[in-house]
Amino acid sequence: MITIKSNREIELMREAGHIVALAHQAVADAIKPGISTQELDKIAYDVIVSHGATPSFLNYNGYPATICASINEVVVHGIPNKRTILKDGDIISVDIGACFKGYHGDCAKTHLVGHVSEEVKQLVEVTKASLLAGLKFARPGNRLSDISHAIEEYVSKYGYGVIKDYTGHGIGHALHEDPAIPNYGPSGRGVILKKGMTLAIEPMIALGTWRVRILKDGWTSVTIDNLPCSHHEHTIVITDDGYEILTKIKGEEIDV
Ligand code: MF3
Numbered sequence: 001m002i003t004i005k006s007n008r009e010i011e012l013m014r015e016a017g018h019i020v021a022l023a024h025q026a027v028a029d030a031i032k033p034g035i036s037t038q039e040l041d042k043i044a045y046d047v048i049v050s051h052g053a054t055p056s057f058l059n060y061n062g063y064p065a066t067i068c069a070s071i072n073e074v075v076v077h078g079i080p081n082k083r084t085i086l087k088d089g090d091i092i093s094v095d096i097g098a099c100f101k102g103y104h105g106d107c108a109k110t111h112l113v114g115h116v117s118e119e120v121k122q123l124v125e126v127t128k129a130s131l132l133a134g135l136k137f138a139r140p141g142n143r144l145s146d147i148s149h150a151i152e153e154y155v156s157k158y159g160y161g162v163i164k165d166y167t168g169h170g171i172g173h174a175l176h177e178d179p180a181i182p183n184y185g186p187s188g189r190g191v192i193l194k195k196g197m198t199l200a201i202e203p204m205i206a207l208g209t210w211r212v213r214i215l216k217d218g219w220t221s222v223t224i225d226n227l228p229c230s231h232h233e234h235t236i237v238i239t240d241d242g243y244e245i246l247t248k249i250k251g252e253e254i255d256v
């Protein structure tokens with residue numbers, strides 16, 4: 001069931017989104033060659049709890065950390081670890097969720113570590129731009145899959161792989177609510193978007209194949225060709241004439 005959020009609920013999600021954005025900023029400021037993903041996890045944890053929120057991912061289906069830290073060929077769900085150290089030329093996707101007074105915000109960004117090849121830089125830029133291409137269709141009256149289709153169409157010009165094993169999702173009182181939001185497929189399908197729907201839209205785009213496998217830890221998802229993958233995600237609410245990004249620092253203007 002897809003729920004329509006009240007103004008009170010949306011305000012709590014704005015607050016959750018603000019805290020997620022603050023955690024992202026603190027992590028982004030710390031990213032440099034030599035830092036471990038466990039240190040990044042601690043930074044995000046401290047920001048979230050000091051603002052009266054709880055990390056959405058910690059203990060979710062047994063997930064053992066605050067953030068997902070997915071380096072290079074890791075698609076999603078990279079588990080922070082003190083032996084996983086960032087090095088020059090890496091990309092790292094950081095995914096953070098926070099729950100404030102019972103409502104979640106969920107946001108992922110991919111960062112460059114030092115000097116990254118032009119080819120991989122483009123992958124990261126196109127992934128971010130594909131989210132914006134999808135968001136252009138996020139407005140009342142459109143169909144859910146208009147967003148999905150726009151993401152795939154944008155990415156297809158570059159020949160990248162659109163990850164199919166993971167999707168975006170509704171979000172609110174639960175981290176994952178209906179509907180699932182694939183990053184591919186024909187337009188004109190799925191529910192009609194309505195004001196007050198809250199959605200997490202999250203293209204995961206690979207330089208090579210979209211096919212993934214899960215490592216023995218049961219979480220870490222990697223591309224089977226070991227080529228890098230990028231991830232960009234925002235939580236949004238459908239408004240009267242479009243959408244509002246909820247996972248941003250209050251008062252800040254962002255495109256995507
Ligand atoms: N952004 C991801 C998602 O929405 C992160 C979930 S990680 C998990 O599915 F640990 F919570 F599963």
Ligand code: CO
Nearest residue numbers: 106200202233
């Ligand atoms: Co998500």
